[in-house]
Structures are given as structure tokens and as C-alpha cells.
Amino acid sequence: MSQTVLITSPTHFTQVLASSRIVVADFYADWCGPCKAIAPVYEQLSSQLSRPGTITFTKINTDNQKDIAQTYNITAMPTFMIFKAGRETKRIRGADPKALDAAVKQLAQEAGKADEDGGAGSAGEGSSSGGMWMGVATPRNYSDITDSVDKLGLDFLNLDGEKGDKRTIFESSRPSALAGKGAAGGKEDWIESDTDEQLMLYIPFQASLKLHSLHITSIPSNSSADDDEDDETPMRPKTLKLYTNRSHILGFDEADDVPATQEIEIKPTDWDAKTGTAKVELRFVKFQNISSLVVFVVDGEGVGEKTRIDRVRLIGETGEKRAMGKLEKIGDEQGE
Structure with missing residues (x-):
């Protein structure tokens, strides 16, 4: 049967x-x-x-x-x-x-x-088989929908251009920092802010989404324990302001004048000790039919001058996508 x-x-x-x-x-x-x-x-x-x-x-x-x-x-x-x-x-x-x-x-x-x-993935670090890595378990009845991000439309403000490309934080691979070393080939697979701790991320989507939560991974360097170098160690994000369905990125001054869809404080206890990942719960009713998301990292946790993000995963449901066009039959004629 x-x-x-x-x-x-x-x-x-x-x-x-x-x-x-x-x-x-x-x-x-x-x-x-x-x-x-x-x-x-x-x-x-x-x-x-x-x-x-x-x-x-x-x-x-x-x-x-x-x-x-x-x-x-x-x-x-x-x-x-x-x-x-x-x-x-x-x-x-x-x-x-x-x-x-x-x-x-x-x-x-x-x-x-x-x-x-x-x-794998029932607690702590998720499965990495097939190239997909999850820092914390996906909530029941919801899926990882990060592949809905329109990477060509990404726009970040105050991004340190000498660090990783902004698209790297949406990769499905395990962050290289979890191995205690930099990324293979010397290419850093994380981002950091530039002149101060604030970051502005404009994230457009290929489809309308229903967002349940964000999984944010941040793995600050712990190569030195000297107090006098603490201010040089990038911090984890602490305060986030989220804005939905914006047509473009917000300026830092503009963000102060626009009401946020939700403001969140990530506490030190929210970070998973093994994977450096925090699960950011959203007010689901306010994140329906979302075409874009602006994430404003207001400040970081600690005394450093910069904030760092290694991965961002979006959890929720996908909705209507762009028109799919005419269907075609393929298969038998594909032989060489």
C-alpha cells in the first residue's frame, strides 16, 4: 500500500x-x-x-x-x-x-x-547535515523561512566593510567562530558595526511572510581576557527596534521618530551558551503579511564600541509569492 x-x-x-x-x-x-x-x-x-x-x-x-x-x-x-x-x-x-x-x-x-x-536539534545546536545549521530548535508548527530573504535588496547602515559581506549572516552553514577560529580562507562570515555600536538592517522578502520569531547568533571574540581590551571586543546586540513593511532602509535619526512595530531587549540569559544564539520572540499578530523588515540594533551588551552578528534565521510561515508564470512539461526531452 x-x-x-x-x-x-x-x-x-x-x-x-x-x-x-x-x-x-x-x-x-x-x-x-x-x-x-x-x-x-x-x-x-x-x-x-x-x-x-x-x-x-x-x-x-x-x-x-x-x-x-x-x-x-x-x-x-x-x-x-x-x-x-x-x-x-x-x-x-x-x-x-x-x-x-x-x-x-x-x-x-x-x-x-x-x-x-x-x-539532532532537540536542544542546543541544531542539525548541520545537508549544510543547514540551526542555533536553537525551531518552534513546533513553524519553519525556517530564511530562504525567502531577497539578498539582492539588502541594505545595511554603519556596516564595517572590512568584515563579512552582509549576505553572509543569512547563510545556512555553521558559523566558523564556533570552531574557535576564523572562517576558512580568511574570509570572515559575520558582520560588525563600524563607527559605533548601532546597526540598521533592511531585509526585503521574496514573498509575504508571517514571522513568529528571529534567531540571532552572535559570537564575540574571547581571545583575550585582559580588561583593557574589553572595549575592543565586539558586543552582542541588546536592544532591537523592529519596523515592518518599509519600502527602504530607515536613517538612524528617522528611526527615532518612527514608532517601532516592536522593541525588544535581549537579556544575557537569552543567549544559548553552546551556540551563541538568542531566540527573539515576536508579537505574532503584528507580523502578518510582512514584505520587509528593518532591524535597528540600538545598543549592545557590554562596554565595547561595536556589535557583531554571525547569523540571522527567520522563523514563521511563507505566504503568497510573485506570479509563477506559465507551467511547462519537462523531463523526457532532457536527455543529452
């Missing part, structure tokens, strides 16, 4: 993503020849590898579930997507049995290893 789950609504798909560590999604259409050709391969993988709560195979009819197809920008049939902890990790366009088989079996092997180790 097939164990594949036929998705009946966006809410249904969200529930499946939240209830299974790995989710494989087959976006198909009844009129698509390549979809029909690869369907037996997909069903065989589902029968062999499905495991409740660990690996779930789903099928999504793009004609019946247009909202889901638009959310994930599905533009060709068939498209297979693989999610880990609710976040997309791989996308396969076309009827490519070898690629699909290899990708799914690799994930099944990783899931088996995680089970042997007692699971």
Missing part, C-alpha cells in the same frame, strides 16, 4: 512539514506526460523509505493546489522538492529518476544516522 500523502490544502502541507523531519514533495499535473512516467519510481521510493515523523512523501497537484505551487515558485512539471526541518534543501526539475533516487536515499541515510545518535 502506498504511503504517499496527497496534499489537500496549504494548511495540510504546513502541518506535514511541521510533523516530519524530512518531507519530499512531488509537484505534478494530470496532463503532464513526464509526471506519469516517473510516478512509479516515486511510489517505489515512498514505499521503501517512508517513516512516520522522519521521512514523508507527498504529492501536490499543481492544478488543484495553485497557492502552494505559487508559494514555492513551481514553473515546470514535474518538480521535486526536499525539505528538512521545514526548509527547502534541494529541488529537482524534470523526470530524472537517477537524481531523485540519489537525493532521497542520501537523506534517508542521514536520517538513519541521526536516529542512531539520538536525534
Whole structure:
């Protein structure tokens, strides 16, 4: 008997993503020849590898579930997507049995290893398999939606240009500082403020989001314990002011005159001792249908002159994305 789950609504798909560590999604259409050709391969993988709560195979009819197809920008049939902890990790366009088989079996092997180790990410540092790192566990029923950030539209003020590129804080990799050393190749994978402790981050999104929380990682250098060098050690962010749905970045003076959507103080006890990550809870009702977020780091925790951010993860739900355009059949004709 097939164990594949036929998705009946966006809410249904969200529930499946939240209830299974790995989710494989087959976006198909009844009129698509390549979809029909690869369907037996997909069903065989589902029968062999499905495991409740660990690996779930789903099928999504793009004609019946247009909202889901638009959310994930599905533009060709068939498209297979693989999610880990609710976040997309791989996308396969076309009827490519070898690629699909290899990708799914690799994930099944990783899931088996995680089970042997007692699971990953239940507390403290999250799983880094597949290149995705989480500083703290994702709350139940919500997903990591950081891949919705429009990195080309990012705009930061008072950023030290000699440190890491501003896009680096949205990377899914484990921060190099957790290894006690700088990033590989000497390229720093974090950002710091420049002339003082304040930072202004303008973060646009590719889709309308519902934000539940922010996970902010900050790993100040502890290479010296000398008191006279404390003021040279970058600080962790302390006071944040958040502004939603702005069309551009705010100036520092302008931010003082604009009411914040929410003001937050991160306490020293909020930082996870192992990963240097703080979970910033948001007033969820105020963060619905968000197209952009401005994060104003007002000050830092300590006596330093600069603040540092290694990673930012966005947790919540994705909404409507830009128009997906005309669907096309692909697959059989892709052979070399």
C-alpha cells in the first residue's frame, strides 16, 4: 500500500512539514506526460523509505493546489522538492529518476544516522547535515523561512566593510567562530558595526511572510581576557527596534521618530551558551503579511564600541509569492 500523502490544502502541507523531519514533495499535473512516467519510481521510493515523523512523501497537484505551487515558485512539471526541518534543501526539475533516487536515499541515510545518535536539534545546536545549521530548535508548527530573504535588496547602515559581506549572516552553514577560529580562507562570515555600536538592517522578502520569531547568533571574540581590551571586543546586540513593511532602509535619526512595530531587549540569559544564539520572540499578530523588515540594533551588551552578528534565521510561515508564470512539461526531452 502506498504511503504517499496527497496534499489537500496549504494548511495540510504546513502541518506535514511541521510533523516530519524530512518531507519530499512531488509537484505534478494530470496532463503532464513526464509526471506519469516517473510516478512509479516515486511510489517505489515512498514505499521503501517512508517513516512516520522522519521521512514523508507527498504529492501536490499543481492544478488543484495553485497557492502552494505559487508559494514555492513551481514553473515546470514535474518538480521535486526536499525539505528538512521545514526548509527547502534541494529541488529537482524534470523526470530524472537517477537524481531523485540519489537525493532521497542520501537523506534517508542521514536520517538513519541521526536516529542512531539520538536525534539532532532537540536542544542546543541544531542539525548541520545537508549544510543547514540551526542555533536553537525551531518552534513546533513553524519553519525556517530564511530562504525567502531577497539578498539582492539588502541594505545595511554603519556596516564595517572590512568584515563579512552582509549576505553572509543569512547563510545556512555553521558559523566558523564556533570552531574557535576564523572562517576558512580568511574570509570572515559575520558582520560588525563600524563607527559605533548601532546597526540598521533592511531585509526585503521574496514573498509575504508571517514571522513568529528571529534567531540571532552572535559570537564575540574571547581571545583575550585582559580588561583593557574589553572595549575592543565586539558586543552582542541588546536592544532591537523592529519596523515592518518599509519600502527602504530607515536613517538612524528617522528611526527615532518612527514608532517601532516592536522593541525588544535581549537579556544575557537569552543567549544559548553552546551556540551563541538568542531566540527573539515576536508579537505574532503584528507580523502578518510582512514584505520587509528593518532591524535597528540600538545598543549592545557590554562596554565595547561595536556589535557583531554571525547569523540571522527567520522563523514563521511563507505566504503568497510573485506570479509563477506559465507551467511547462519537462523531463523526457532532457536527455543529452
